[in-house]
Amino acid sequence: MRKTPPEIPDVILNRLPLYYKHLKKIKNKNIEYISSEELAKHTGFSSSLIRKDLNYFGTFGKKSYGYDVSCLCRQIQLIMGMHISKTLIIIGAGNMGQALAFNSGLNERGYKLKALFDVKVDLIGKSINGSPILSTEELIPFIKKEDIDIAILTVPSEVAQEITDIIIRANIKGIWDFTEIPLKVPDHVFLEEQHINEGLCKLSYKLFQNHPY
Amino acid sequence: MRKTPPEIPDVILNRLPLYYKHLKKIKNKNIEYISSEELAKHTGFSSSLIRKDLNYFGTFGKKSYGYDVSCLCRQIQLIMGMHISKTLIIIGAGNMGQALAFNSGLNERGYKLKALFDVKVDLIGKSINGSPILSTEELIPFIKKEDIDIAILTVPSEVAQEITDIIIRANIKGIWDFTEIPLKVPDHVFLEEQHINEGLCKLSYKLFQNHPY
């Protein structure tokens, strides 16, 4: 049974990918059913919270058995739209851009990488994991012609806003931003900022939690 | 004036790096003072929340002026322990590992990269951004001898737990994990999981928010 939720609270939306990550691991161990209590042990969330979260989307569990692992994985995929095909480009074919071109998570989530873009002449024309590196001058026509949904931004922070303005003019739908600079985008463009160094900050804080600063 | 907080709620700790990111941008524009209202416009948090968050650590604002941008930046650095020197290694010198070796955010946050590690013979002996690539066989003695605080994990998911167990034996203090597999670590080791593909999931969801799944 499936509900069509009006709007999922952010706090639940943030937990779904984590549930998914753990469920995949459990699935690989060929475990068919898992109780909310077991999943709680894996994820660190309370069993009560997990049951409530999952129930938000419909009734997926079987009383006295727990949840069908495969089925639950598939449900989360459907909720997140992972089964829907999306087009993707990477702007900035440096180390990070190239690393992400090899990220198998892209395909798994329905993203088709169409091209990378860079300004460096010695990169243009090369091919990374089957996708060509093109000149940033071709950005606008390419996005329009190939109807690109999402752009990954791995350019130097100094040019991030400039490039962003360009791709917004070309009607990009969403941006996954890896730069250090907060970007300004209009409301209709979905922006996901990957605050890559947040993890470093938190580790530093934990390491010296009670230091006399 | 500075308070010594007993324990910072996670929800505040998560916002601090975002405040920092925006404050840095504002500082670069040579703006000396900023009101909570202005900062709210930049960050998307409410001015009330920002004042309350900042007040948690002490009274940094000046009534009718706002907050001294440089001072506030420095305060957040101190709170997060960014000024304290920490040693770092990167395990897995593939695309992602090499990309992170060039991440200028490491130094900015007080991390000194001491070495990268890999199993690939053709990588071992090379140097990335001034740091040598060593064999993973040297991991345990290196961590102990150099007293390494943090390890960045950019190895294939299949070997992630195995490597983790090794570095824990060598008394690593914290792990910044870029793999797709949830890791098991003892309570005394600080684990920061970089759920790299979470952003992709959320973008996908937003793109098809009201699709009839």
Place this chain on the structure above:
DNA sequence: TAGATTGTTAATCGATTAACAATC
């Protein structure tokens, strides 16, 4: 002084937990 903006309290809102009837 008048205006601006903080620091802080009280009120509200939302998220999590505890508990348990329903049921496989």
Place this chain on the structure above:
DNA sequence: TAGATTGTTAATCGATTAACAATC
């Protein structure tokens, strides 16, 4: 049947907002 575990409600907890006195 007895045991297990869900789905769901009510109670609790914590986080955010609104409001405003203090004060620069």
